[in-house]
Amino acid sequence: MKIAFAHPVNWPGWSRAALALACALACGGPAFAACGVAGASVAIAEVTERLEIRLADGRLARLAGLDLPAPRRGEPETTADARTFLTSRLAGREAALVAFAAKPDRWGRWLVDFRLPDLAEGNASAAKMMVSQGFARVKPEFETRSCVAERLAAEREARAAGLGLWNDPDYSILDAVDREELAHRDGRFVLVEGTVRRVGFGRARLYLDFGGRDGFTVIVARKSQNAFQNAGVPLGALAGENVRVRGVLDDRFGPRLEVAEPLMIERLGRAEANQGTGPGG
Secondary structure (H helix, E strand, O other): OOOOOOOOOOHHHOOHHHHHHHHHHHHOOHHHHOOOOOOOEEEEEEEOOOOOEEEOOOOEEEEOOEEOOOOOOOOHHHHHHHHHHHHHHHOOOEEEEEEOOOOOOOOOEEEEEEEEEEEOOEEEEHHHHHHHOOOOEEOOOHHHHHHHHHHHHHHHHHHHHOOHHHHOHHHOOEEOOOHHHHHHOOOOEEEEEEEOOEEEEOOOEEEEEOOOOOOOEEEEEHHHHHHHHHOOOOHHHOOOEEEEEEEEOEOEOEOEEEOOOHHHEEEEEEHHHHOOOOOOO
C-alpha cells in the first residue's frame, strides 16, 4: 500500500517509532492489532452516495467493520442523514489515516478509519462516531476484531436512545422465530435475537438451533470452539440462553448465519430471566 501524504513529509524529522508505524500501516505489520493507531495525514475529497470516502489522491476507501446504510434500502432519510453527518466530519478536511489491510478489497476500496483530532470529540474515530450517532451498526471483520468491543458499547447506547437507523424498521433486530421476516432478509447483514433451544455437535461444526425444523440456526466451526470458550462464550452451554447474533443471513437451506468471531454472539442472559422482553435490548 502506498500512502500518499497531504503534504510533503520531512523524513529526517520523523522519529524511528513514527517511521515504523508508517511502515506497519503500509505493509500489514503489528499496527493492525490495535484499533485506532493513526498513521499519515491525508486529504479527503468527498463522501459518495454509498458512504465510501474518496481521498484527494483518487483512492477510494470504506470505513472498515461497519454496516452502513445503503441507497434503496430502508427509508431514504436514513442514508441521506448518515451521508450528511459523515460529509460534515470528513469532506474537505485532513485526517490521520488508520489502515487495516495492506491491500484494497475486491472492489478497490481501502479498509480504513480516520482520526479527527480537531473536533469537539477529541482524537475521534470516524467509524466510532458513526456508530455512536446511530448511522452504522457494528459488522465484525477479521481486520477490525480489536475494535469490536468498544464499538459494540457505542452501538448499545445509540440503540437505546433510538438514534439514526435504529428508528428504521429495515435495520431493526429480528426475532429468531420470525421465519417470514428472516426470509425477506436473505443475503443481508442482520442482527437476530432469540433463545438457543438446542446445541448440536457435528464433526466439523456446532449448531445453535433457535426453533424447530427449518428454524433459524447459527453455525460455528468446531475448530473455533476454544476461542469462543476463552472469550466467555461457551458454545456447548448456550442452550436456554437468550443471545444476539450478527452476520450475513443465508436462507438457502433454512435461515442460518455463520459466526466466526466470538463478539458476533452477545449473551443476554437465561431465557427464564428475560420473560416479556423482546428484541432490541
